[in-house]
Amino acid sequence: MQSSVTIPLPSLAETMRLGRHLGQAARPGDIFTLSGDLGAGKTTLTQAIGQGLEVPADCYITSPTFSLLHEYHGRLPIFHMDLYRLGSSAEIHELGFEEYLYGNGLTIIEWPDRLQELMPHSRLDIRLTLVDETARLAILTAYGDMQPRLASLLPQ
Numbered sequence: 001m002q003s004s005v006t007i008p009l010p011s012l013a014e015t016m017r018l019g020r021h022l023g024q025a026a027r028p029g030d031i032f033t034l035s036g037d038l039g040a041g042k043t044t045l046t047q048a049i050g051q052g053l054e055v056p057a058d059c060y061i062t063s064p065t066f067s068l069l070h071e072y073h074g075r076l077p078i079f080h081m082d083l084y085r086l087g088s089s090a091e092i093h094e095l096g097f098e099e100y101l102y103g104n105g106l107t108i109i110e111w112p113d114r115l116q117e118l119m120p121h122s123r124l125d126i127r128l129t130l131v132d133e134t135a136r137l138a139i140l141t142a143y144g145d146m147q148p149r150l151a152s153l154l155p156q
C-alpha cells in the first residue's frame, strides 16, 4: 500500500517551504528518501528540512558525498546520508548504518536506490524532477506507517 501526491515547486522559495513543513512534521524514527537527478535539489530540500527542525542557522547542511553520513541536531537528531558513492548494500551493514535507519532521529537518504534490499518499508519517498532553472516537481510517496500521515506532511 502506498499513496502519492505531486507538488509543483515553481521556485526555490516553494522548495524551502515544503522542506520546512516536512521538518516541522517529522517524528522520531522517520525516514525520508530523496531521489532525483544531480542538481534536482535533494540537498537544498534537506537544508530546508533542517530549518523546520530548528537546526541552528550557523550549522550549514552540506552533501555528505565523501563521508556518506552527516549528523545534525535540532528538535530531533538528523542523520543525512548521501549514498551516491556507496558500492553495495553490504557496505551499509559494514558501516553500521542500519542503526540510524531504526533509531530515534530523522534519517534523510539521498540516492536511496543504493540500499537495495535494505530499503526500509515505512518511509516518505520524495522524487524531485528538474523542470527548468528555477522550477522543480516533487512526487511524494508514503509507504507503510507513513501513509496515513501523508496529508499532514504537506504545506497547506
Ligand SMILES: Nc1ncnc2c1ncn2[C@@H]1O[C@H](COP(=O)(O)OP(=O)(O)OP(=O)(O)O)[C@@H](O)[C@H]1O
Residues within 6 Å of the ligand: 009, 010, 011, 012, 013, 015, 036, 037, 038, 039, 040, 041, 042, 043, 044, 045, 063, 110, 133, 134, 135, 136
Ligand atoms: N525550485 C528549486 N528547488 C530546489 N533547488 C533549486 C530550485 N531552483 C533552483 N534551485 C537550485 O538548484 C540547486 C540544487 O542543488 P542540490 O545540491 O540541492 O541538488 P542535489 O539534488 O542534492 O544534487 P546532487 O545529486 O549533486 O547531490 C541549488 O543550487 C538550488 O539553489
Ligand SMILES: [Mg+2]
Residues within 6 Å of the ligand: 042, 043, 044, 063, 082, 110
Ligand atoms: Mg546532494
